[in-house]
Amino acid sequence: MEEQKTTTVTGTFACTNCGADLTYKPGSTHLNCTYCGTDNHIPEIKEVIKEFDFHQYIEDHQEDIHTHSIHVVNCGSCGATTSLEPNVTGASCAYCASPLVADQVHKESIIEPKSLLPFKLNKEEALAAFKKWVDQLWFAPNKLKKATLNFDHFKGVYIPYWTFDANTFSKYVGQRGDYYYVTESYTTTENGKTVSKTRQVRRTRWSYASGDVDHFFDDVLTVATKSLSQQHIYQLEPWDLENLIPFDKKYLSGFITEKYQVDLEDGFSIAKGKMGQKIEDMVRLQIGGDTQRILSVESDYRQIKFKHLLLPVYVSAYRFNNKLFRFLVNGRTGEVQGERPWSWIKISLAVLTGITIAGILYFISQS
Numbered sequence: 001m002e003e004q005k006t007t008t009v010t011g012t013f014a015c016t017n018c019g020a021d022l023t024y025k026p027g028s029t030h031l032n033c034t035y036c037g038t039d040n041h042i043p044e045i046k047e048v049i050k051e052f053d054f055h056q057y058i059e060d061h062q063e064d065i066h067t068h069s070i071h072v073v074n075c076g077s078c079g080a081t082t083s084l085e086p087n088v089t090g091a092s093c094a095y096c097a098s099p100l101v102a103d104q105v106h107k108e109s110i111i112e113p114k115s116l117l118p119f120k121l122n123k124e125e126a127l128a129a130f131k132k133w134v135d136q137l138w139f140a141p142n143k144l145k146k147a148t149l150n151f152d153h154f155k156g157v158y159i160p161y162w163t164f165d166a167n168t169f170s171k172y173v174g175q176r177g178d179y180y181y182v183t184e185s186y187t188t189t190e191n192g193k194t195v196s197k198t199r200q201v202r203r204t205r206w207s208y209a210s211g212d213v214d215h216f217f218d219d220v221l222t223v224a225t226k227s228l229s230q231q232h233i234y235q236l237e238p239w240d241l242e243n244l245i246p247f248d249k250k251y252l253s254g255f256i257t258e259k260y261q262v263d264l265e266d267g268f269s270i271a272k273g274k275m276g277q278k279i280e281d282m283v284r285l286q287i288g289g290d291t292q293r294i295l296s297v298e299s300d301y302r303q304i305k306f307k308h309l310l311l312p313v314y315v316s317a318y319r320f321n322n323k324l325f326r327f328l329v330n331g332r333t334g335e336v337q338g339e340r341p342w343s344w345i346k347i348s349l350a351v352l353t354g355i356t357i358a359g360i361l362y363f364i365s366q367s
Contacts, residue, residue: 013253016040023254026119026156026331031250045246049115051165054304058265072259073105080227081108082157083257094155094256095227096324097317110259115244116310118251119156119331126314127154129334130327156331158252158310159233160224160260162267163241164217165306170279170299171212176289177204209287213279222270224260224308228315228326232337236330239311247310257310264306272301 013022015033022031022040030039070083077098092099121129184201187194219241223233245251262270279299284292312331316338317324327338 013040013250021253024118024251026122026125031253042248042250045248047246049244049246049307051114051305051307054164054264054268054306057306069107069109070257070259071105072108073100075100078227079261080225081259081261083252083259093317094157094315095317095326108259111264111308113160113247113308113310115307116158116247116251117239117241117244117312117332119255119312121314121329121331121334123154123156123314126156126329126331126334129336130154130314130316130329133327133336133338154314154316156255157313157315158255158257159228159313160258161309161311162222162224162260162262162264162271163219163307163309164222164268164271164304165219166217166271166275166304167302168215168217168275168279168299169212169302170214170283170297171210172283172297173210173295174283174287175206175293175295176209176287177206177291177293179203179290180205204291206293209292211283211286213282213286215279215282217271217275217278220271220274222262222267222274224262224267225258226261227258228328229339232326232328232339233313235337236313236328236335239330240332244309252310255312260308268304268306275299275301 013031014020015022015031015036015038017038018033018036020033020035022033024030024042025032025039028039029042029044031042032039072081072083074081075093075096075098078093078096080093080095082094179202181200181202183198185196185198187196189195221237221239221241223230225233276297276299279297280294283294283297287294314329314331316327316329318327325339327336329336
């Protein structure tokens with residue numbers, strides 16, 4: 001069967017009033033014209049968000065997979081591949097703040113996402129959440145707080161993700177541990193004399209356990225970028241995936257879109273790790289007792305489905321003392337995560353202040 005692919009080209013959209021380029025207005029279903037202020041409605045796409053058969057796609061690519069072409073540029077510092085409009089003459093990488101070479105923009109074809117969550121917060125709202133988070137950081141450098149007001153360091157990026165569904169059937173072998181207590185005698189020294197005492201000591205009685213657990217996993221989310229801290233990007237969860245809409249490139253207008261760096265098979269390997277942890281928790285619950293040992297678990301993953309989607313994140317890349325720090329804001333909820341620098345001057349002053357106060361209190365107490 002011949003593989004069916006449809007290629008579309010993303011680009012700017014023209015205002016119906018004045019013809020100027022439009023950008024998506026977060027929290028709405030409109031493209032906004034920054035030149036004349038006109039809101040241009042985005043028609044609703046009424047279709048079911050399709051999920052694809054994982055094994056069928058891996059084995060023979062016979063699914064109806066659509067691709068689209070985007071203008072991208074590769075960052076020479078961190079390796080991120082992000083979208084950049086061909087008419088842009090100067091820009092910096094959203095992930096590391098390094099200058100991008102605009103004349104190296106080229107077209108690439110990628111698996112088209114089938115769904116996305118549009119930005120709900122605009123840049124000002126995200127910056128407010130970001131500034132509140134920074135203001136609450138103890139011993140943060142003043143330069144960091146000033147940088148949060150710089151729009152050049154704060155960019156909206158659609159991050160690529162995969163989701164996976166699977167029916168799992170797992171057989172396990174393990175041991176159940178039940179606590180019991182025995183009385184133990186011991187000697188100790190009290191007031192220079194040796195005395196005998198008793199105490200309760202916990203022991204564990206182990207018994208054989210085996211069985212099976214079944215579970216259906218729905219929309220296990222794995223991030224498909226390597227450009228951001230995995231710890232921090234996952235801490236932006238939860239995402240309101242129930243509000244996913246069919247993919248429409250109009251929602252990308254005015255924002256950066258990153259090309260996925262984690263392919264489909266690697267994405268599923270990550271998802272299996274997340275599923276495996278849940279399966280282990282279920283096994284421990286079924287074994288019961290006070291503690292458990294899991295000797296082996298064999299899991300069969302069936303009816304695996306996947307979809308490619310984009311989720312909205314505001315990214316701020318900031319350099320302090322030649323070290324890169326990144327801050328992320330969930331473009332739907334305002335959740336903030338990130339790395340933070342420390343001001344050793346502030347820490348030193350705080351320590352000196354503490355020592356001074358302690359010295360004064362000691363002097364007063366001696367007086």
